[in-house]
Amino acid sequence: MSKYTEDDLKVELENKEYEYGFFTDIESETFPIGLNEDIVRAISKKKEEPQWMTDWRIEAFRAWTEMEEPEWANVNYEKPDFQAISYYSAPKKKDKYESLDEVDPELLETFKKLGISLDEQKKLAGVAMDIVVDSVSVATTFKKTLAEKGIIFCSISEAIREYPELVQKYIGTVVPQKDNFYAALNSAVFSDGSFCYIPKGVKCPMELSTYFRINQGGTGQFERTLVIADEGSYVSYLEGCTAPSRDENQLHAAVVELIALDDAEIKYSTVQNWYPGNKEGKGGVFNFVTKRGLCEKNAKISWTQVETGSAVTWKYPSCVLKGDNSIGEFYSIAVTNNFQQADTGTKMIHLGKNTKSTIISKGISAGKSQNSYRGLVQISSRADNARNFSQCDSLLMGNNCGAHTFPYIESKNTSAKIEHEATTSKIGEDQVFYCNQRGIPTEKAIALIVNGFSKEVLNKLPMEFAVEAQKLLEISLEGSVG
Amino acid sequence: MLNIKNLHASVEDKEILKGINLEIKAGEVHAIMGPNGAGKSTLSSIIAGNENYEVSEGEIFLDGEEISEFAPEERAHKGIFLSFQYPVEIPGVSVTNFIKTAINESRKANGQEEMPANEMLKKIREKSELLEMDRKFLSRSLNEGFSGGEKKRNEIFQMAMLEPKIAILDETDSGLDIDALRIVANGVNKLKNENNAVLVITHYQRLLDYIVPDFVHVLMDGKIVKSGDASLALELEEKGYDWIKQEQEA
Numbered sequence: 001m002s003k004y005t006e007d008d009l010k011v012e013l014e015n016k017e018y019e020y021g022f023f024t025d026i027e028s029e030t031f032p033i034g035l036n037e038d039i040v041r042a043i044s045k046k047k048e049e050p051q052w053m054t055d056w057r058i059e060a061f062r063a064w065t066e067m068e069e070p071e072w073a074n075v076n077y078e079k080p081d082f083q084a085i086s087y088y089s090a091p092k093k094k095d096k097y098e099s100l101d102e103v104d105p106e107l108l109e110t111f112k113k114l115g116i117s118l119d120e121q122k123k124l125a126g127v128a129m130d131i132v133v134d135s136v137s138v139a140t141t142f143k144k145t146l147a148e149k150g151i152i153f154c155s156i157s158e159a160i161r162e163y164p165e166l167v168q169k170y171i172g173t174v175v176p177q178k179d180n181f182y183a184a185l186n187s188a189v190f191s192d193g194s195f196c197y198i199p200k201g202v203k204c205p206m207e208l209s210t211y212f213r214i215n216q217g218g219t220g221q222f223e224r225t226l227v228i229a230d231e232g233s234y235v236s237y238l239e240g241c242t243a244p245s246r247d248e249n250q251l252h253a254a255v256v257e258l259i260a261l262d263d264a265e266i267k268y269s270t271v272q273n274w275y276p277g278n279k280e281g282k283g284g285v286f287n288f289v290t291k292r293g294l295c296e297k298n299a300k301i302s303w304t305q306v307e308t309g310s311a312v313t314w315k316y317p318s319c320v321l322k323g324d325n326s327i328g329e330f331y332s333i334a335v336t337n338n339f340q341q342a343d344t345g346t347k348m349i350h351l352g353k354n355t356k357s358t359i360i361s362k363g364i365s366a367g368k369s370q371n372s373y374r375g376l377v378q379i380s381s382r383a384d385n386a387r388n389f390s391q392c393d394s395l396l397m398g399n400n401c402g403a404h405t406f407p408y409i410e411s412k413n414t415s416a417k418i419e420h421e422a423t424t425s426k427i428g429e430d431q432v433f434y435c436n437q438r439g440i441p442t443e444k445a446i447a448l449i450v451n452g453f454s455k456e457v458l459n460k461l462p463m464e465f466a467v468e469a470q471k472l473l474e475i476s477l478e479g480s481v482g
Numbered sequence: 483m484l485n486i487k488n489l490h491a492s493v494e495d496k497e498i499l500k501g502i503n504l505e506i507k508a509g510e511v512h513a514i515m516g517p518n519g520a521g522k523s524t525l526s527s528i529i530a531g532n533e534n535y536e537v538s539e540g541e542i543f544l545d546g547e548e549i550s551e552f553a554p555e556e557r558a559h560k561g562i563f564l565s566f567q568y569p570v571e572i573p574g575v576s577v578t579n580f581i582k583t584a585i586n587e588s589r590k591a592n593g594q595e596e597m598p599a600n601e602m603l604k605k606i607r608e609k610s611e612l613l614e615m616d617r618k619f620l621s622r623s624l625n626e627g628f629s630g631g632e633k634k635r636n637e638i639f640q641m642a643m644l645e646p647k648i649a650i651l652d653e654t655d656s657g658l659d660i661d662a663l664r665i666v667a668n669g670v671n672k673l674k675n676e677n678n679a680v681l682v683i684t685h686y687q688r689l690l691d692y693i694v695p696d697f698v699h700v701l702m703d704g705k706i707v708k709s710g711d712a713s714l715a716l717e718l719e720e721k722g723y724d725w726i727k728q729e730q731e732a
Contacts, residue, residue: 429534434570437530438584438640439558439591448583452574452623 031088037061040188043088047157047192050164060177060187067181073343074372074404077312080251080286087189087222145205151235152197153208156224159195166197170228174257174294174320182253182314183290186222190255193224198233198264207462209238223254229264229299236267238465250275250285252310258293258301262323265300266293269461270317271469274309276476281339281368284311291315292347295355297323303346304331304460306469308476311340316374318347321355321383328357331457333469335476336369336401345375345406350386350416359390362454365401366477372404377418379411386416394424395453397446397477425453447474483508483679484529484648489540491528498524500704501540506648509676513690513715514683516701517723522683523567525701526652529681530564531557544648558584559591561647565637565654572624577636578606580624581643588644609642613669630657638669645673650681655689667692687719700726 031039040061044054069079146153152163159167177187198204229235239256252274260266268291277284287310293301303317319328330346348357357377365371377388394403405422427449435445450473451458458466489502498521506512516522528535529542531554542550544560552560572580586596597605610620613635625633634654641649651670655663670693674680682693690698690712698714699706702723707730708714718726 428570431570431572433532433554434566434572435584436554437558437564437566438580438644439555439588440584441553441555441587444583444587448575448580449572452572455574 031086033086034083035061035085035087035189039087043189043191046088047160049157049160052164052168053160056172056177057188060184061189063178064181064184064188067178067184069181073314073374074370074406075312075314075341075343077286077341082185085251088191149202149205150199151202151204152195154195156190156193156195156226159226163195163197166228167195167226170259171224171226171257174259174292175255175290180290182288183255186224186253186255186290190222190224193226193254195225196227196235196237198229198235200230201232202230203233204235207236207238209240221250221252221254223252223256225254225256226259227257227266227268228259229261229266231261232263233261234265236269236462238269238271238462240271240273240465240468252285252287252289254289254291256289256291256317258291260293260295260299260301260326262297262299264296265302267302267462268293268304268317269465270303270305270307271461271465271472272305272307272309272313273472273476275311276309276338276340277311279338279367281311284340285309286311287313287315289313289315291317292320293318293328294320295323295326295328295352297352298325299323300327300329302329302331302460304457305333305344306457306461306472307332307334307342307344308472310342313340313342313344315342315344316346318349319357320349320351321357321386322351323355324352325354326352327355330357330359330361330375331460332360333362333364333454333457333473334371334373335364335473336366336371337476338367338369340367340369342370343372343374345373347376348378348388350377350379350383350388353382353384353386355383355386357386357388359388359392360456361390361392362457363392363394363403364397364450364453364473364477365394365403366397368400370402370404372406374406374408376408376410378409379413379416379418381412383413384415386413388416388418390418390420392420392422393453394422395450396424396426443474446477450474450477483545484681485543486529487541487543489525489528489542490538491524491535491540492538493524493535497538498535498704499528502701502704502706504699504706506679506681508647508679510697511674511680511682511693511695513693513695513698514681514701514706515685515698515715515718518685520701521704522701523652526564526650526681526683529557529650530554530562555587556591558644558646559588563641563644563646563649565634565641565649565651567653567656569625569628569633569637571626571628573626575624576621577624577639578620581606581640584640585643605643609639612642612672613639614665615639631659631662634658634666635662635669638666642669642673646678648679648681649673650683651689651693652683653685654682655684655686663689664692687715690715702726702730 037058040057041054044057175183177184196208227237258266258268274285274287295301301319307313317330321328328348334342334344336342346359359375361373363371363373373392379386392405396403403424407420409418411418431449432442432445451470458469461469484506486502486504489499491499502525514522524535531552537550541548549557582602589597615635654666658666695712698710698712700708708726
């Protein structure tokens with residue numbers, strides 16, 4: 001019988017292993033498990049950091065020990081044992097590579113499996129890559145072109161060594177060490193990450209792109225990203241993630257700080273595809289991220305994210321609209337399937353006059369997953385004529401998943417205009433049958449419907465990312481119509 | 483081309499079709515008429531492969547191949563097209579993107595390469611002109627906010643693009659004003675040739691003034707109770723369905 005039912009599809013997909021679930025056997029240098037001040041000092045020493053950086057980490061560590069893990073998010077998970085994690089892991093080869101020939105062939109193979117081989121990426125005009133594998137940058141391309149414009153794009157460790165004054169001036173100014181439990185932990189133990197500085201008036205000629213990847217079993221990844229767009233500059237930054245599959249949960253607690261000075265614009269796009277756990281909800285990455293940007297006068301920050309991975313996601317890319325006339329935007333697609341849980345959204349803090357913010361959130365839930373939007377729009381008393389528009393749409397597949405919306409609005413200024421729209425819909429059998437009748441198989445039909453639903457956000461992504469994001473949506477959503 | 487033999491079908495244990503026999507040859511236009519609840523839409527849904535209906539008995543042949551176990555998309559790939567009575571909305575998916583996907587999925591299933599973009603564009607332009615569609619229409623989300631007439635016109639546009647062997651028009655005239663009706667019927671007539679066939683399902687004679695059938699069948703209570711030529715439709719229009727009912731009972 002040639003009939004292929006939704007149930008067949010469901011079974012097939014559940015059996016489908018995580019596409020990127022492989023493990024690269026590169027000899028790694030890994031610290032013993034556990035966390036104390038000595039480990040923090042050792043990390044700092046390993047990275048040849050100046051004293052101020054070590055002190056900064058210690059300060060964060062001490063604050064962290066006093067803090068408690070937050071419990072307000074709409075997620076349930078077994079709390080990580082922070083003493084059972086190794087806080088540093090670097091591929092053994094320490095030297096920087098001049099060309100691809102020098103890079104460990106196995107590592108290149110890993111990139112190939114991910115479909116992001118450097119070869120390919122190098123050819124893709126206009127994309128410079130700073131690839132982070134297990135926390136240490138192993139290859140950077142297009143550095144020269146960027147250097148000509150005075151753009152700095154390197155690992156944060158390198159920035160701490162080479163541009164300490166810039167790092168010292170800005171690190172922790174948007175996300176302070178004590179901001180929250182995970183930000184404090186990250187501040188204490190961050191292993192690597194990216195640093196980017198765009199000088200005054202410079203428009204970055206290419207999309208800057210970083211691929212993060214967790215590679216060593218049992219190591220948490222604590223990335224730290226700092227992007228500074230000086231007055232009147234522009235940069236578009238892409239962050240994409242995949243992780244190999246693991247049985248034990250892996251913790252990821254990144255901090256991203258964006259600083260857009262007067263008249264500057266930062267566009268930050270993320271595609272997150274970390275291992276979501278298997279169909280029983282076993283394994284998967286815990287993704288507890290603090291992302292925040294600060295806008296000075298007439299500045300603009302746009303966050304665009306496509307979140308399809310991780311077992312538990314806890315993430316609120318936010319904008320502090322400090323300067324007058326500044327603009328904050330948040331475009332998000334969050335997909336959850338099987339037992340995934342996502343609690344994500346944004347905070348738009350309006351401090352300056354005539355500040356504007358836009359929030360478009362698309363949540364897609366399938367399987368037994370729970371998908372929550374949590375957003376805060378805050379208008380301070382001196383933010384005259386502030387405006388916000390929020391739209392939160394949820395798409396449900398099947399009868400066992402959940403979509404939740406928690407919008408918080410706090411306005412202390414009567415001139416504020418705040419709009420909030422929300423919808424919830426379900427993929428209907430009639431929609432699928434209609435597509436089928438036109439020759440479109442169910443799997444493809446779902447992808448089509450979901451892409452249509454997510455279109456407003458997908459359109460905000462840079463071209464090369466949009467294609468990848470669409471593919472990810474297809475992979476993560478297959479198999480859940482009811 | 484399409485041959486239906488002793489088709490019985492039910493939904494939720496209620497028998498709706500009680501032994502349908504129908505043969506449609508290439509180049510023919512058939513019309514099925516009948517009162518509400520006779521099973522007209524059920525028949526079209528079953529031919530298209532809607533899995534909400536249970537076929538308990540009988541066979542459906544397309545070009546000699548028994549297709550009643552085929553998935554709806556396989557039937558579509560083999561050339562069955564259904565113009566829906568109530569086309570569904572798919573927000574965010576443009577008319578162009580949808581038809582492009584549909585065409586390429588069918589081509590893929592039939593072992594062909596994707597249609598080159600320029601060829602696709604040319605065809606879209608040609609067929610949309612045939613149906614007097616505004617170019618802006620093509621970039622709108624599929625059926626979202628479409629008027630009744632726009633929806634039906636879009637169905638026929640898709641039919642023109644997909645070039646099916648057999649097109650089933652389920653109440654295509656409902657919701658159409660007289661101008662739209664003429665455009666839609668004109669489109670269907672232009673697409674008609676000796677290698678394909680059309681099955682028109684309708685309540686009223688109106689559409690049949692424009693799409694003239696070779697055969698008219700009256701469907702009542704799950705059975706074809708009377709068949710004839712185009713004049714039967716006119717007779718029905720005049721006398722109503724009760725006349726046939728009485729004839730049956732007599």
